Amino acid sequence: MVPSALHPTWARLIRGEIDHKFSVTGAGLLFFSLKQQFMKEPKGLPQQIDTARQFFEKYESILTDDMKKLF
Amino acid sequence: MLSDIEAVKRMLDSGKKLVLAGEESLLRRVPKGQWIGGTIPYFMSETGGITTRDRMYVDEIPASATDVRIGIYDTSSIHGIATATPDNGYSILIIPAFSPLHEKYALEALSFDNMFLRVVAGWISGIHLDDLGKASPLVFDGLTGQAMSDQGVAMHIGLPSGLQAQLGVVNIFEPGAGDEIEFGASGFSTTQCIINGTHRGFVDYINEKKLDTRLPLVANYMGTHVNVSIQSLDGGIAKFYAPVFEGVKYHWAKPVGSYPEHFSNAIPAGVTKPVFSCNCILNYLYGELENRKTGRLTGPMTFGEIGYQLLNQTLVYVSVANV
Numbered sequence: 001m002v003p004s005a006l007h008p009t010w011a012r013l014i015r016g017e018i019d020h021k022f023s024v025t026g027a028g029l030l031f032f033s034l035k036q037q038f039m040k041e042p043k044g045l046p047q048q049i050d051t052a053r054q055f056f057e058k059y060e061s062i063l064t065d066d067m068k069k070l071f
Numbered sequence: 072m073l074s075d076i077e078a079v080k081r082m083l084d085s086g087k088k089l090v091l092a093g094e095e096s097l098l099r100r101v102p103k104g105q106w107i108g109g110t111i112p113y114f115m116s117e118t119g120g121i122t123t124r125d126r127m128y129v130d131e132i133p134a135s136a137t138d139v140r141i142g143i144y145d146t147s148s149i150h151g152i153a154t155a156t157p158d159n160g161y162s163i164l165i166i167p168a169f170s171p172l173h174e175k176y177a178l179e180a181l182s183f184d185n186m187f188l189r190v191v192a193g194w195i196s197g198i199h200l201d202d203l204g205k206a207s208p209l210v211f212d213g214l215t216g217q218a219m220s221d222q223g224v225a226m227h228i229g230l231p232s233g234l235q236a237q238l239g240v241v242n243i244f245e246p247g248a249g250d251e252i253e254f255g256a257s258g259f260s261t262t263q264c265i266i267n268g269t270h271r272g273f274v275d276y277i278n279e280k281k282l283d284t285r286l287p288l289v290a291n292y293m294g295t296h297v298n299v300s301i302q303s304l305d306g307g308i309a310k311f312y313a314p315v316f317e318g319v320k321y322h323w324a325k326p327v328g329s330y331p332e333h334f335s336n337a338i339p340a341g342v343t344k345p346v347f348s349c350n351c352i353l354n355y356l357y358g359e360l361e362n363r364k365t366g367r368l369t370g371p372m373t374f375g376e377i378g379y380q381l382l383n384q385t386l387v388y389v390s391v392a393n394v
Contacts (some may be wrong), residue, residue, distance in 0.1 A: 008301075020293060020294070021291075021293060021294030022292065022293050022294040022295065025238060025239060025240040025295050025378065026187055026238060026379060027293070027294075027295075028292040028295030029181065029187065029292055029294040029295055029296045029297075029316070029378075029379050029380060030187040031292075031293045032293060032295075033181040033182065033183070033186070033187070033293035036181070036182075036318075037182070039318075041231055051187070054188055055187050055188060059237075060190060062237065
């Protein structure tokens, strides 16, 4: 199950504070994009976390290894 | 698969929906129908790399598709490409090389609404290298037969529940252990760079280090390696096939031995019959892939690959999986 938006790992991933190598192409590109957005607009963090969670919910079946390592 | 014009006509007559890649003269002969296309004469076929002006590469839309629509995009509407993609499905987008839309997509795609929540793949159409300066890369809307050099065309494909489109990228290049390279501004060209924190001329740096410009710059996007290929070095200006981005750390790629062997080994074992794949013309040229196979994935060898964003020297595929 995808962790709630309150889990601190989401924000740390988006702020670039966790050096994780995703196994899924789209996840790496997504978090790169979210980090760029965060640097331009830090107040947008809740929306950025929501986008990340939507991606994880959609592709949960292929992100299980990443989720085990991250959460 | 590679097919001649008569086979393509038969497929359309039987109700199949197609994504086509081929020479302009061939695409102009395809009857109106449920197809989109883009110009390119270079392909990876089941028997190896081939340059042909006589056949087209055909991707059939899965018979299980629940909804198939064609959309035309320009620089003012391209931001909606992901939103127009079915939530459960995928889009194949073809954009003409060297167009303003090509540049806009390259620079801004990552910020388009819903980009990572939908599957957007595709390629940049091109021309035979012998025709540079004589012909223009084109895309075709099969519904009208219209050819366009300044707009993109997409096929949006919906899938039934129980099936999911998944986008994959195969990049045989890895960042080398050399200098960390950054750029002060995003764009398709530069004169300056920042090497390990020190500003200097980029072309001078390349010449001084005798770097192989057939190898791309590689950035690591949290595990996903993204290439930027060198187009030319001229008069102190370096031009790229995709933009470099300000604030991103690049490394020159490690040399690659056998391109066919690297591709064969890098394609995930579970990917056997994707619904779409394409590879880069630079891999075709630099890897000397004519008549050589790169594993089991086939498709056009293009002037740029689309896997969410514009990619270079990369193989992109879309597979449909049971979920």
